[in-house]
Amino acid sequence: MVPEYEKLGGHGLAFTIAKSKELRGALPSQYLGLLNATEVGNFSNHVFAVEFDTVQNMEFGDINDNHVGIDINSLASNASVPAKYFVEGNSTEQELRLKSGKRIQAWIEYDSTKQQLDVTLSLSSSKPRLSVLSFAVDLTPILMDYMYVGFSASTGLLASSHYIFGWSFKMNGQAQSLDLSSLPSLPGPKKSQMPLILGTTLASAVLMVLATAIALYVIKKIKNMDVTEAWELDIGPHKFSYKELEKATSGFRDKELLGFGGFGRVYKGTLPNSNTQVAVKRIYSDSKQGLREFVSEIESIGRLRHRNLVQLLGWCRRRGDLLLVYDYMPNGSLDKFLFDERKMILTWQQRLKIIKGVASALLYLHEEWEQIVIHRDIKAGNVRLDSELNGRLGDFGLAKLYERGSNPSTTIVVGTLGYLAPELTKTGKPTTRTDVFAFGALLLEVVCGRRPIEAKALPEELILVDWVWDKWKQGAILEVVDPRLRGDYDESEVIAVIKLGLICSDDDPDKRPTMSQVVRYLYGEVAFPQVLVASDEYNGDRLEDFVHSYPSSSSYFERVSAGSSVDCEAASFRVDGS
Incomplete structure (x- = not known):
């Protein structure tokens, strides 16, 4: 080998x-x-x-x-x-x-x-x-x-x-x-085709009649060829041909469009040779973060193997076109089921299974793989559902990998409003605990059927975690449960997930659990800590803290809808959308 x-x-x-x-x-x-x-x-x-x-x-x-x-x-x-x-x-x-x-x-x-x-x-x-x-x-x-x-x-x-x-x-x-x-030796490196190309070019100079036609043909080929750059060698040579993906998606027809956002568009496709259904993410050529996120996604997810991760099957790059090929998830993203009235309503057992699947994926990323992977954009929109409604974590465009025992060097804040841990606005450094914070927001989102920030909600209900804390202190915690469940759920399971969501959402990163602890809580292997009974110690108007950390954000916040991705550096915000 x-x-x-x-x-x-x-x-x-x-x-x-x-x-x-x-x-x-x-x-x-x-x-x-x-x-x-x-x-x-x-x-x-x-x-x-x-x-x-x-x-x-x-x-x-x-x-x-x-x-x-x-x-x-x-x-x-x-x-x-x-x-x-x-x-x-x-x-x-x-x-x-x-x-x-x-x-x-x-x-x-x-x-x-x-x-x-x-x-x-x-x-x-x-x-x-x-x-x-x-x-x-x-x-x-x-x-x-x-x-x-x-x-x-x-x-x-x-x-x-x-x-x-x-x-x-x-x-x-x-x-x-x-x-x-007596066995043969390893084959040598592939012979260069350059002499053949040069020979063809010289011969064409002699045949003046064919010169124009050959030149036009070569120009067309060069224009459409895949140019290999140095960074491509670092992430491995395997990739799909552009023609293969173009054929798979019927020429990237709008009819095959699965979704779109600030990064580009996602198309449904069928690979012609194997009839395998895939999702093809086509990143906008003018995207400011396009190439960086493209490389990051291949580096981070290319070698990951877990049943609750969306599997990256391959990639393609031709000129400005950046394409990523994934397993096709027939049921789309979780947020559509939570917030799109036209979708079926997920039962409590389906929601719990999805939560456990995402927790298992994060445990693998944080503690079980050879490197530590910080996802940095955990949210319902990045949780995909397969044909059996299993939750699979996807979209690794913002992910960071680093060796165990080292610290990530980035100081640029990226993520989605409502899922950003408060310490990110101060240090800018993502950790596994910032992922845990976002997972806590996701837990509450799934239980309540509400976004972490509801722009159209009453002032006291604007920040989901604050509202849930208030209901917890009032002894009316079941009032936060998604009314579409119509009371058809196991109360003890629902309360346990809400508790876990609040623990993960603690302002102090040191008080948040690790993902191995989260999984043990979810499966009832350990009892929850008693910190939750001391709710009067909670000191969280998170929106106020957020605006105080970045004074220039107050006017921006009014214009940013819940769920929008932002890339923050110093005291400025760039809204990419999602």
């Missing part, structure tokens, strides 16, 4: 036994090319695989980004271990990086009498005595009379090259080991 760029390795590959060599319905960009989201875990798949995986997918409980796993009808491995090998005569494990570019020999052996599967790895031609993975399993329910044996892989957003130099297979016996010295 050879990644295009050393630190940006793509997906791994899998030795596979399946009932069909086409693997119909499998996604080319995910799930090792074996399955798709609806088929994962289906017993009718009859798919057995040994994966050599170089991506840690939290959705399937991967142990790390360098492991060997045994998969049966699913990408959630039945057994897995970090990649390693043994040297003959030495029982000490040796570390093995799968994407090191070295030739690795693997032995996969199944003994049907003992019902045991063994996987052995080596960097030499001789097979070590010790296997790296042994697993007791009966493959009888999986194997059919006729099966196909081979290899499968998916490209992912960040590409790696996978080479099979040789392989041997045998039924009812031991397959022959390979002599690594």
Whole structure:
């Protein structure tokens, strides 16, 4: 396995036994090319695989980004271990990086009498005595009379090259080991096409009759070609062609338009080769933040894998056109269900499931991935709903990544009014606790069916969290619940979510919980702290604090509708809209 760029390795590959060599319905960009989201875990798949995986997918409980796993009808491995090998005569494990570019020999052996599967790895031609993975399993329910044996892989957003130099297979016996010295070498770098282009150009000079036609053709090609810049090399080489996305969206017709905002437009599309439905975000070419947010979104979400994140499938750039390709979410965004009267009314159980899904995604971003990811724009409009109304967090255009133990350096305040933590107006530095504050606003928004700032509300109801606090102190907390639920909810669950929303909305960031604590509260694993009973200690006219921090904001606030995205630096505001 050879990644295009050393630190940006793509997906791994899998030795596979399946009932069909086409693997119909499998996604080319995910799930090792074996399955798709609806088929994962289906017993009718009859798919057995040994994966050599170089991506840690939290959705399937991967142990790390360098492991060997045994998969049966699913990408959630039945057994897995970090990649390693043994040297003959030495029982000490040796570390093995799968994407090191070295030739690795693997032995996969199944003994049907003992019902045991063994996987052995080596960097030499001789097979070590010790296997790296042994697993007791009966493959009888999986194997059919006729099966196909081979290899499968998916490209992912960040590409790696996978080479099979040789392989041997045998039924009812031991397959022959390979002599690594007799195998071919890695292919060299691709040859430059420049001599051919130059030759064509010189030849065209001789043929004066064709010169004009050739020149016009070349100009047209250059005008429409994808120019690769240095930053593109840092985020990986994989991308869709512009023609492919143009065809998928029927030429970006208005009929395929899903939504639009300050960043650009989102279109529904169907990829011509796989019939996969996608959402294509087309960023405005004159957007001041367009290219920066485009690169940020690819860098931040390109390698993230979680069932409650909107999956980025790829990207495209042609001249001023910046395009991002995502999983299609047939039910759109959460805010449409909360505030659009034409949409169905979400039940309490549906809302609770969405809340838990977003909390799980934030826990992954803050604490479970290899870097810390701060989303910086958590709101109902950025929560997408799939076909089963599962909540998926999307839109990572403002996200920031940083290494654990370091601090984000940015001092520019970005986000959406009503979701901005008060300390952002003082320090400008986003943290995981500022994300928690925004999540608290989202919790109250989902329970109450109201935006964090209701511009048309009564003065005492203008700021949602202040209004909820007042009702809490009055002992009338259930009065804040969305009246469209018509009392059809579990009171204890609703009160617990409101409590959590208030705790997350504390003015003091140190008093806000971490996302791991939030998830434990949501699932009832720990009791809520008693801080909420001391409501007289609450000191929050947040709008007044906000205006005092930025005196120039008072006139702006009158013109900014709730839900608008702002980018604040020093004492000025720039309204982008959302």
